[in-house]
Every structure is written in structure tokens, then in C-alpha cells.
Amino acid sequence: MTAEQRVAKDKAVEQSSVLDELLREREGLLGTLDRVVALQGTARLIRETIGSHSGFVAELDGPDRAVIRWLAGNRTNALQNLAVPIGQGIGGRVLALGEPVRVSDYVSSSTITHQFDAQVRGEGLTAMVAVPIFSREGGSTRTVAVAYAAMRESANFGDDAVGRLEGIAEQAATALRLAGVAESSTANAVSAERRRMQAALHDSVGALLFSIGVQVRDLHQAIRDNPMLEHRLRSLEADVSAASSALRESLLALSESSPERALPVEMAEHARSFESRCGVPARFVQLAPVRPLDAERTGLLIAAVREGLLNVEKHAVAFSVVVSLGPSDEGVQVVVADDGAGDAAEEQAGTGMGLRTLSDRAARLGGRVSLVRNEDGGCTLRAWVPGVDSPR
Known part of the structure; x- marks a missing residue:
């Protein structure tokens, strides 16, 4: 030796x-x-x-x-x-x-x-x-x-x-x-939340829709000889309106989340979409909880993940991709790393309007974006932004 x-x-x-x-x-x-x-x-x-x-x-x-x-x-x-x-x-x-x-x-x-x-x-x-x-x-x-x-x-x-x-x-x-x-x-937590929402929808919207159904059936029987038809129709319309309002509120509640929760959810969805589209395993890993960010910083990090995955799809011959999110240097960093054989970093450096745009956006926030070729193969895109309260 x-x-x-x-x-x-x-x-x-x-x-x-x-x-x-x-x-x-x-x-x-x-x-x-x-x-x-x-x-x-x-x-x-x-x-x-x-x-x-x-x-x-x-x-x-x-x-x-x-x-x-x-x-x-x-x-x-x-x-x-x-x-x-x-x-x-x-x-x-x-x-x-x-x-x-x-x-x-x-x-x-x-x-x-x-x-x-x-x-x-x-x-x-x-x-x-x-x-x-x-x-x-x-x-x-x-x-x-x-x-x-x-x-x-x-x-x-x-x-x-x-x-x-x-x-x-x-x-x-x-x-x-x-x-x-x-x-x-994670699966248990998601399942429990879905059960909670299912029960809430059943108790509110479900009950109202049941009431509407009963009244509709009654009207079919009474429509010919009931002088109070107009009043019952108005009552039915009110119930329909209440059901629609409750349903809208429930759907809005399902779509709303705080920025720090929306960020990992959005990134995980982009990874799943990439895997489904390209057939290349892609995983999202949240390394640790991150501090809340404003909409501009959140949007930049999500855009960086999209750009990184698109870069892999267009230029890299990758077998797997990992998207990670975590705190770093009093800010938040996302990383898109692949193990591809294609020279994605050099290809993107020559034609990467998306990367240059990201870098400009990050610079305005006091952040930074980089795309480098790894020593052992593949490329890594990093995007970092300072926290909302951090000095630029």
C-alpha cells in the first residue's frame, strides 16, 4: 500500500x-x-x-x-x-x-x-x-x-x-x-389533519346539505297544494347560500398557511412534480425549522428551487436530486443538488437567464445565488436570503 x-x-x-x-x-x-x-x-x-x-x-x-x-x-x-x-x-x-x-x-x-x-x-x-x-x-x-x-x-x-x-x-x-x-x-400528522378537516366539513357543510336535501324532497310532495311554497323556496335559497359560504370558508382555510409552512410544502410539491415528470427520484428534506419570511423572500427561494430543478431537467443526466431547506447564517438557504453526469453548471452559466435573474433578485434582498459543479459529479444550486430582521 x-x-x-x-x-x-x-x-x-x-x-x-x-x-x-x-x-x-x-x-x-x-x-x-x-x-x-x-x-x-x-x-x-x-x-x-x-x-x-x-x-x-x-x-x-x-x-x-x-x-x-x-x-x-x-x-x-x-x-x-x-x-x-x-x-x-x-x-x-x-x-x-x-x-x-x-x-x-x-x-x-x-x-x-x-x-x-x-x-x-x-x-x-x-x-x-x-x-x-x-x-x-x-x-x-x-x-x-x-x-x-x-x-x-x-x-x-x-x-x-x-x-x-x-x-x-x-x-x-x-x-x-x-x-x-x-x-x-409525517404521514401520521397529515392523516390526522385530514381526518380533522373531514369531520369539520361533515359537521358544517354536510349537515346543511342534508337539510337542503330533505327540504327539496318535501317540496316535491307539497309543490301542488302548499300555499307557503314561496316562503319555503326562500328558506331553501338561504340554506344553499349558507352552505356555499361555509364551503368557501373551509376551502380557504385549507389553502391558507403561514409563510414558514408554505415554503416547505411548496418545495416538496415541486420535487414531487419533477420526479413524476422526469422519472428521476427527487426528495425534499427540511433540515431544521426556519424563521418566518416575508412574501418576497419566500417567492425567491421557491423560484430558486424551480430554476434548480429545471436546470437538472434540461442539462443534467441525473439519477437523483435532493432539495433541502434550512437555516443558515442568520437567514434561510435552499439547496438543489443532483448527481448528474451532464455539465449543468457550465451549460447554465452560458445561457442561464433564469439564474442571472435570480441572482439580481437575491442581491436586492441582500442574498446570494450560486450554481457550481461538484467535485464528485453533479451540480449544486444554492440560494440564501437573510432573515426578515437580519441586517443586509
């Missing part, structure tokens, strides 16, 4: 220790963890810690199948979104056995099946090791994902490498567990 390799290994071990500490310290802050971030970070950590040419993670999308979605160090898209059924290849064997599997030369190994030789050759991989990522809940253990490390040359992954990969898998399992709790908590 060269001196440079030893330095890289020591740095990776240090980074792994830092991640351990962060996970322990922030277990209570469930909202800061996201499934996409956890799995993409796991793929990158594998390369740094193991010293492998490639690291990737396959997540289960059914009881007997995993799909490779998160890669680091890949040269092609040969393995991207590859479905791996139980028992097939090295990952499928891990699913079947629930234990590590390693091969020194994938395509010539007699211990695995070879349905994916073409994809492995296409990526230029040779030696490979894979371990399960377990979920341990309620006294039961089940595999929820598979972590891989691979080399582009024949090699033997020793017990030390397997142990380090299993350690990374443990960290990933912790992050996934916390992300799952956060998602569940």
Missing part, C-alpha cells in the same frame, strides 16, 4: 467515525434524515472506506427482488435500475443467504449465477463483494437492501474488507430506520 493509499484509507476511517458520531447525536432529529440521501451516501462511503473502484446499493422493491439505484464510481449506466431477483447473481445470493458473498472474478465464478454478466462486463467490473443491510424491528431481522463494493481488476476481498462493508451496512440500516420513522411521523 502506497503512502497516498494509506492517507486515503485513514481519511475514510476518520469519515466513517464522524458519521457514526453524527448518527448517534442526531437520532432524535428524525426530519434531517432522508432515505435517498442515506442510500446515495452509503454508495459513496463504500468507495472511500473500502478503497474500491465502485460502490452501489440495491434496495428491495418487493419480497424477492432488489433494484440497484444508488451508485458511486460508475462509468456507465449498465447497472442503473438493474432488477436482481433472489438467488441470481451476487446480490440475489445475498438475498437468499442473508450473509456476505464475494467473488474474485465475477464472470468466471462458479458460486453464483450469471444472468448479469453482460451488465458487469459493460461496467468493467471484476472482483465484487456484497453484504445485506438488515432491518431489526420487533425482534425480527429482514434484509432491506444490499451493499456492494467492486474492483475493475481481479482481486480478493479479505475479511477486513468484508467487516468494514458490514460496518457501513449497519450505519445505513440506522439511517434507513430513522428515515422510516420520520416518514411515518
Whole structure:
């Protein structure tokens, strides 16, 4: 091992220790963890810690199948979104056995099946090791994902490498567990609010509409011989008017929210819309609560997210996008980060009227906007504005 390799290994071990500490310290802050971030970070950590040419993670999308979605160090898209059924290849064997599997030369190994030789050759991989990522809940253990490390040359992954990969898998399992709790908590809160609104609508608008229905049925019976028809029609009209007014008020209440609540809701919706439109996983993560902003600052940050996602759609060949929101330097910052292979930053720098407009708007508020190419691939757009009470 060269001196440079030893330095890289020591740095990776240090980074792994830092991640351990962060996970322990922030277990209570469930909202800061996201499934996409956890799995993409796991793929990158594998390369740094193991010293492998490639690291990737396959997540289960059914009881007997995993799909490779998160890669680091890949040269092609040969393995991207590859479905791996139980028992097939090295990952499928891990699913079947629930234990590590390693091969020194994938395509010539007699211990695995070879349905994916073409994809492995296409990526230029040779030696490979894979371990399960377990979920341990309620006294039961089940595999929820598979972590891989691979080399582009024949090699033997020793017990030390397997142990380090299993350690990374443990960290990933912790992050996934916390992300799952956060998602569940959010879903429960949304469900409870919907039930509350449903009950309110039932008790107000529903009751009025029921009253109208009863009166209409009565009128059908009495229309021919009731001298009070005009009075009852006026009463019916009043009830209709009251029902319409109550419905408008209820819908208005549903659409209204404070600026600090509207901001994450709007950003999450833009991320969902991007994912639906482009088929690229996009997640919104609120890192911490933010102070209330006025309409101008809120509008700028939302516009920055739209511009960042549009930039990824037009210029980047991305596999995932993360939109984050959080406090920063006595203000609020949004970040749109992708892992694309396209040079979005340079493309946008040359033609980005939208980015220049955003920068001008931010400058008038004492804020700033930047778009840079990441060292490990992809681009990051950042937009920051000072808080309402902060000096410019």
C-alpha cells in the first residue's frame, strides 16, 4: 500500500467515525434524515472506506427482488435500475443467504449465477463483494437492501474488507430506520389533519346539505297544494347560500398557511412534480425549522428551487436530486443538488437567464445565488436570503 493509499484509507476511517458520531447525536432529529440521501451516501462511503473502484446499493422493491439505484464510481449506466431477483447473481445470493458473498472474478465464478454478466462486463467490473443491510424491528431481522463494493481488476476481498462493508451496512440500516420513522411521523400528522378537516366539513357543510336535501324532497310532495311554497323556496335559497359560504370558508382555510409552512410544502410539491415528470427520484428534506419570511423572500427561494430543478431537467443526466431547506447564517438557504453526469453548471452559466435573474433578485434582498459543479459529479444550486430582521 502506497503512502497516498494509506492517507486515503485513514481519511475514510476518520469519515466513517464522524458519521457514526453524527448518527448517534442526531437520532432524535428524525426530519434531517432522508432515505435517498442515506442510500446515495452509503454508495459513496463504500468507495472511500473500502478503497474500491465502485460502490452501489440495491434496495428491495418487493419480497424477492432488489433494484440497484444508488451508485458511486460508475462509468456507465449498465447497472442503473438493474432488477436482481433472489438467488441470481451476487446480490440475489445475498438475498437468499442473508450473509456476505464475494467473488474474485465475477464472470468466471462458479458460486453464483450469471444472468448479469453482460451488465458487469459493460461496467468493467471484476472482483465484487456484497453484504445485506438488515432491518431489526420487533425482534425480527429482514434484509432491506444490499451493499456492494467492486474492483475493475481481479482481486480478493479479505475479511477486513468484508467487516468494514458490514460496518457501513449497519450505519445505513440506522439511517434507513430513522428515515422510516420520520416518514411515518409525517404521514401520521397529515392523516390526522385530514381526518380533522373531514369531520369539520361533515359537521358544517354536510349537515346543511342534508337539510337542503330533505327540504327539496318535501317540496316535491307539497309543490301542488302548499300555499307557503314561496316562503319555503326562500328558506331553501338561504340554506344553499349558507352552505356555499361555509364551503368557501373551509376551502380557504385549507389553502391558507403561514409563510414558514408554505415554503416547505411548496418545495416538496415541486420535487414531487419533477420526479413524476422526469422519472428521476427527487426528495425534499427540511433540515431544521426556519424563521418566518416575508412574501418576497419566500417567492425567491421557491423560484430558486424551480430554476434548480429545471436546470437538472434540461442539462443534467441525473439519477437523483435532493432539495433541502434550512437555516443558515442568520437567514434561510435552499439547496438543489443532483448527481448528474451532464455539465449543468457550465451549460447554465452560458445561457442561464433564469439564474442571472435570480441572482439580481437575491442581491436586492441582500442574498446570494450560486450554481457550481461538484467535485464528485453533479451540480449544486444554492440560494440564501437573510432573515426578515437580519441586517443586509
